[in-house]
Amino acid sequence: MSDATDEIDETGETAAMDDPATGEPMVEFDGVNKYFGSAHVLKDVDLAVDAEEVVVVVGPSGSGKSTLLRCANRLEEIQSGQVRIAGEPITAPGVDVNRLRQRVGMVFQHFNLFPHKTALANVTLAPVRVRGLREDEARRRGEELLTEVGLGDQLDSYPAELSGGQKQRVAIARALAMDPDVMLFDEVTSALDPELVGEVLEVMRGLAREGMTMLVVTHEMGFAREVGDRVVLMSEGRIVETGPPREFFDAPETERAQQFLSRVL
Amino acid sequence: MGETYTDEPGGEGATGEGWVTDERVRWAGLAVSLLFTALILGFIALILYEYVNYDLLVSVVPRFAVAFVRVLAVVVISSVLAVTLGVFVGLGRVSRTSLTHSIATAYVQFFRGTPLLFQLFIIYLGVPSLWEAGQFPINQNWTVVQDVLWIDWSFITAVIALTLNHAAYVGEAVKGGINAVPEGQMEAARSLGMSYVDSMQEIILPQAWRNALAAIGNDQVILVKDTSLLTVIAFPEILTVFREINSNQFDAWTPIVLVAVTYLAITLPLMHLVQYLENRAEWGRGDEDEEGGPGSWLSWGGDR
Numbered sequence: 001m002s003d004a005t006d007e008i009d010e011t012g013e014t015a016a017m018d019d020p021a022t023g024e025p026m027v028e029f030d031g032v033n034k035y036f037g038s039a040h041v042l043k044d045v046d047l048a049v050d051a052e053e054v055v056v057v058v059g060p061s062g063s064g065k066s067t068l069l070r071c072a073n074r075l076e077e078i079q080s081g082q083v084r085i086a087g088e089p090i091t092a093p094g095v096d097v098n099r100l101r102q103r104v105g106m107v108f109q110h111f112n113l114f115p116h117k118t119a120l121a122n123v124t125l126a127p128v129r130v131r132g133l134r135e136d137e138a139r140r141r142g143e144e145l146l147t148e149v150g151l152g153d154q155l156d157s158y159p160a161e162l163s164g165g166q167k168q169r170v171a172i173a174r175a176l177a178m179d180p181d182v183m184l185f186d187e188v189t190s191a192l193d194p195e196l197v198g199e200v201l202e203v204m205r206g207l208a209r210e211g212m213t214m215l216v217v218t219h220e221m222g223f224a225r226e227v228g229d230r231v232v233l234m235s236e237g238r239i240v241e242t243g244p245p246r247e248f249f250d251a252p253e254t255e256r257a258q259q260f261l262s263r264v265l
Numbered sequence: 266m267g268e269t270y271t272d273e274p275g276g277e278g279a280t281g282e283g284w285v286t287d288e289r290v291r292w293a294g295l296a297v298s299l300l301f302t303a304l305i306l307g308f309i310a311l312i313l314y315e316y317v318n319y320d321l322l323v324s325v326v327p328r329f330a331v332a333f334v335r336v337l338a339v340v341v342i343s344s345v346l347a348v349t350l351g352v353f354v355g356l357g358r359v360s361r362t363s364l365t366h367s368i369a370t371a372y373v374q375f376f377r378g379t380p381l382l383f384q385l386f387i388i389y390l391g392v393p394s395l396w397e398a399g400q401f402p403i404n405q406n407w408t409v410v411q412d413v414l415w416i417d418w419s420f421i422t423a424v425i426a427l428t429l430n431h432a433a434y435v436g437e438a439v440k441g442g443i444n445a446v447p448e449g450q451m452e453a454a455r456s457l458g459m460s461y462v463d464s465m466q467e468i469i470l471p472q473a474w475r476n477a478l479a480a481i482g483n484d485q486v487i488l489v490k491d492t493s494l495l496t497v498i499a500f501p502e503i504l505t506v507f508r509e510i511n512s513n514q515f516d517a518w519t520p521i522v523l524v525a526v527t528y529l530a531i532t533l534p535l536m537h538l539v540q541y542l543e544n545r546a547e548w549g550r551g552d553e554d555e556e557g558g559p560g561s562w563l564s565w566g567g568d569r
């Protein structure tokens with residue numbers, strides 16, 4: 001624990017952390033290259049997500065969009081370039097990755113809830129374990145968050161007792177419990193029954209409205225258009241087009257974007 | 266077990282031609298198991314009626330009770346130590362630090378690759394011979410319960426050898442249990458900022474434990490039966506008592522019955538304990554997960 005605080009002082013980035021309005025982008029990919037063996041899955045990717053911005057990444061399967069997201073909290077290592085969280089490079093050797101990950105919430109396609117813990121325990125575990133929150137404080141905050149995502153009556157349910165949509169909302173609450181500066185959403189509705197997609201998107205819409213910085217990988221074009229501040233199209237490991245949703249959907253510039261949209265819309 | 270799979274759909278004409286139909290297989294299975302049960306029960310009745318000397322049986326019960334206590338003491342201590350050590354062996358086996366991994370692997374290979382009897386000899390005979398003759402410090406008995414339980418070099422050897430041997434098997438079970446936890450669990454824990462150690466302790470190991478419980482329990486039952494080898498290091502265990510009575514009284518079946526009862530008195534409660542622990546780990550009515558967890562149609566009603 002003391003290591004972590006030392007490191008904050010050394011890097012002198014506390015200002016950027018406390019005040020997102022310093023102009024520093026919240027998440028910044030800078031010339032990122034990523035290989036899986038010989039497959040080049042991210043090619044010179046540059047992308048900056050500003051504070052309170054909602055950036056939606058779309059693209060065909062295998063275009064590297066999930067990999068890009070997973071590089072933002074270093075679940076994947078990159079081979080060259082840099083990823084910065086509020087100005088702090090998370091990819092640098094020797095960086096305290098556990099400390100930086102606390103600022104980046106992530107929600108997964110397959111929920112990845114902890115099956116041996118109740119909904120509430122899923123939410124309170126990391127705040128107690130990592131941030132040293134008192135048990136009762138964490139519990140109060142957890143109840144608050146689960147109520148916010150509409151699960152105030154499922155606190156003591158185990159993941160196996162919840163529907164897909166409910167699981168995903170617990171997963172969102174779990175990520176929010178760490179008070180992250182940015183949230184990553186990795187195809188969070190792709191594994192849901194169609195009638196359960198709406199309840200999860202509704203929670204995400206609410207978050208965007210409250211000013212959460214979000215980087216969202218999705219196939220939900222309606223959501224991208226309605227909630228996104230910016231849409232990014234990836235294809236074969238590159239960002240091929242980026243722009244406000246209205247322009248992107250109504251007047252795509254590149255041929256690749258036109259082709260993609262003609263298939264998905 | 267035999268009835269587990271018979272309710273499957275597709276019975277009518279599923280195999281079409283031939284006389285092996287689901288229906289016939291079911292009846293054949295039932296007939297064979299009933300016949301088998303009848304034979305065994307008949308045989309047991311014959312033994313109990315004709316071959317067991319009940320005066321002798323009553324008179325030797327105390328000797329089996331004493332062996333039971335000694336074996337139980339060794340089993341409980343070794344089992345607790347083996348499972349504890351086994352968790353660390355399993356962690357070593359999944360370690361990405363190559364030296365740690367190699368050491369854990371070599372450990373498992375040695376203890377699984379050589380006979381337990383040999384391992385008993387290494388400790389029982391090999392270790393004392395590292396001292397000058399007569400200088401080995403552990404040569405007395407510490408009496409725990411007069412004439413029932415005492416701790417001497419054979420007792421210590423038994424605990425060490427059974428622990429080291431079974432920790433290797435438990436380690437493999439734990440390793441399998443860890444590998445069966447979906448990768449997303451570690452990713453979710455790490456993405457919350459939890460350290461590797463915290464994630465292992467809070468997230469991976471509890472699930473690995475559940476996955477490995479059946480195999481670990483199985484190994485503990487084998488550990489109980491492995492105590493029969495302790496007779497060669499002069500540890501007075503259950504079969505030692507059998508052989509004494511058998512050779513002194515020229516009676517086989519009376520002590521055989523008591524041997525069976527004594528072993529089952531340890532193994533049956535153990536199996537129930539494992540079953541209880543497995544049921545307790547059914548977090549919220551089990552694992553019908555989208556991710557294709559272990560709870561698929563294959564395990565319908567399977568009460569192993």
